[in-house]
Amino acid sequence: MPTITIDGKSVEVEKGTTLLAAAQKLGVYIPRYCYHPKLSVSGNCRMCLVEVEKAPKLVTACSTEAAEGMIVRTASDKVKAARRDVLEYLLINHPLDCPICDQAGECGLQDYYMEYSLARSRFKMADKARRQKRRAVGPHLVLDNERCILCTRCVRFCSEVTRTSELEVMERADHSYIDLKEGKALDNGYSLNIADNCPVGAFTSRDFRFKQRVWFLKKTPTVCLGCATGCLMEAHHNENTIYRLMPSPNAETNTWLCDHGRLTYKAVRAGDRLTKGVIKNGLIDLEPALREAGARIDEARGAVAVLGSPWLSVEDNAALARLAKDSVKTENYCFDFASEPGIKDGILINKDPAPNTSGTGLVKTAHGGLSLEELSRRIAAGQIKVVLAEARAAGLLKDTLKAAAPLLVIFAANKGEIPAGTYATLPYASYFETPGTFVNYQGLRRRTAPPVEAPEGVKPLWAVVNKLAAYSGASLQLDSAEDALKGIVFK
Ligand code: SF4
Ligand code: SF4
Ligand code: FES
Structure with a gap:
């Protein structure tokens, strides 16, 4: 040593x-x-x-x-002089379009110039080498060759991390530039990391470009719920709007984010976001929607099923378990979700698309319930008249639900998730709007932190369940998400 x-x-x-x-x-x-x-x-x-x-x-x-x-x-003076020289060299052909560059505020050239140089350029603007300006390369990125300092981080990312090798340095010396190899497209599923890694504004995100100056953004550390890997990330937001998600590198899970996970925030303000209840196809306020769903549950007493969801937090699943056991008083409930966990592509993306399969296991240990197969069998046998489920979890029983056609009461955040034939839909706050506990495929307990507030009238799912309980049986008296966690033991 x-x-x-x-x-x-x-x-x-x-x-x-x-x-x-x-x-x-x-x-x-x-x-x-x-x-x-x-x-x-x-x-x-x-x-x-x-x-x-x-x-x-x-x-x-x-x-x-x-x-x-x-x-x-x-x-030392020698080192300081060398840094000034390197910066002068890198800036010789730089277009200096900081006022219209999306990287401004987090640009390596701007920052180091201020810290280590502050020298006036000896180069005339007219003498600068011209390169191709902005053009879309792949679904998520824009490349501006004139801003590139040829550090090759982007090239190495594509050859060493995704091993897709789309990029290359073309030509030699001051003719050099970064470009796609012939016949390649920059669509490797992790491409937005290239914009993060580019130290200047050469690669920028098509999604984030010109949406917000970075110095206005606030940062909230949270968790990606795009799959069971549960990558740590930061939501960057301003005035109750999320503008981008960035990785929070950590030793346990992730250095990068996949493109799918990075864009999950878009559902929060999507055009189909639900802010009201839906009965058949008509929008109504939450309270009458809850009353109507509660009445249908009451009518079907003895033949009601409650399905948990690996897409919901431990708190919200626990509230559903309490609804089944203490309010509806049914034994037809299920928190039993199996999935093959593990990294699908050798980088980050998990074989399990749901973020909380492990967390639902904790709810099952605490509250018991049926296996998914047994619940499916009972629905198929016509023993169940009303099914309460989160939209994506209902998709796991799609064929059975279609064939047996029980009355569906669905919890959904976006209209696009609602299964065909649903009778009542109850909206809830997304995990960008309310905290929740998730357990990733490694058994790591992680909590989402809400960077933004839910639309007016939209409540966390545990609170919706609490109100539904009051309309369909005994009140659960949940005052907080933590109240629902009674009996759940985290390892
Ligand atoms: S990461 Fe950016 S600056 Fe570095 S070579 Fe690629 S495009 Fe150029
Ligand atoms: S790998 Fe999974 S958890 Fe990680 S960023 Fe992608 S979707 Fe999100
Ligand atoms: S040569 Fe060392 S950081 Fe580039």
């Missing part, structure tokens, strides 16, 4: 540690463009140059390994 000195401070590091990582351990920041902790070292941008005593030239901190006794300086 070599011991080295960086800016007068001594640090012992593992063999093979780079100077950049060793400095990081000491809390010394070395600027970088091409370096990314999860990509191979390229060493092409030269922004990380540092001085090593007795070395003839400055060295790149991202690609130089620490050796016993090294004395490193990261802020």
